[in-house]
Amino acid sequence: MNRRPRLAALAAGVLLTAAVGSTVPASAAPPRTAAAQAAPATAVVTNARWGGHGSFDRIVVDLRGAQPHASVRAVRVLRYDGTGRKVPLAGKYFLEIRLSPAVAHNDAGHSLYRGPKLLRIHLPTLKGLAMTGDFEGYVTFGAAFDSKPLHKTTRLHSPERLVIDVRRAPAGCGA
Numbered sequence: 001m002n003r004r005p006r007l008a009a010l011a012a013g014v015l016l017t018a019a020v021g022s023t024v025p026a027s028a029a030p031p032r033t034a035a036a037q038a039a040p041a042t043a044v045v046t047n048a049r050w051g052g053h054g055s056f057d058r059i060v061v062d063l064r065g066a067q068p069h070a071s072v073r074a075v076r077v078l079r080y081d082g083t084g085r086k087v088p089l090a091g092k093y094f095l096e097i098r099l100s101p102a103v104a105h106n107d108a109g110h111s112l113y114r115g116p117k118l119l120r121i122h123l124p125t126l127k128g129l130a131m132t133g134d135f136e137g138y139v140t141f142g143a144a145f146d147s148k149p150l151h152k153t154t155r156l157h158s159p160e161r162l163v164i165d166v167r168r169a170p171a172g173c174g175a
Contacts, residue, residue: 043068043102043160045139048115050126056165057126059143061097062115063160068102070162072153078142081133088118089128091144095151096132097164104134113139125149125168 047062075096078087104113111134118130128144143149147169154163 045104052123057123059164061162068099081135089144093145095143097141099139101137102139
């Protein structure tokens with residue numbers, strides 16, 4: 001039995017496999033780990049929810065990926081991004097919640113957001129919530145109140161979310 005041809009064939013196969021593997025373009029590299037795929041660089045806004053608690057009403061914005069910059073500010077009127085149309089929420093006072101960089105849609109333009117688009121809410125302080133924009137890296141919400149909203153913003157992790165707590169006015173105070 002001649003072992004040399006077998007060894008030569010085996011060595012040639014190993015070298016050929018190594019040569020082919022080294023010429024694979026970078027675009028065909030193996031997929032990223034599951035952890036890297038689960039955390040996109042731009043936050044994805046998936047939901048908004050609310051609840052009443054003992055001394056405050058709460059708005060929670062659920063996120064997937066990195067926490068975006070968030071600003072919460074009082075505005076005189078709520079308007080939809082892009083069109084500038086007034087948001088039809090009843091209230092005397094309004095907060096605009098703006099997240100960036102963030103999206104609520106995928107690359108094909110299909111919505112990934114499953115929360116309310118426009119909703120009346122009957123809590124002691126919070127009277128309405130609307131998604132007012134998902135445009136050019138900004139996702140915006142508006143919240144309506146009957147009394148001036150004194151709020152505190154908190155970032156929570158695992159899962160990622162932005163929390164806005166709005167203190168209720170003391171009983172008998174019409175603020």
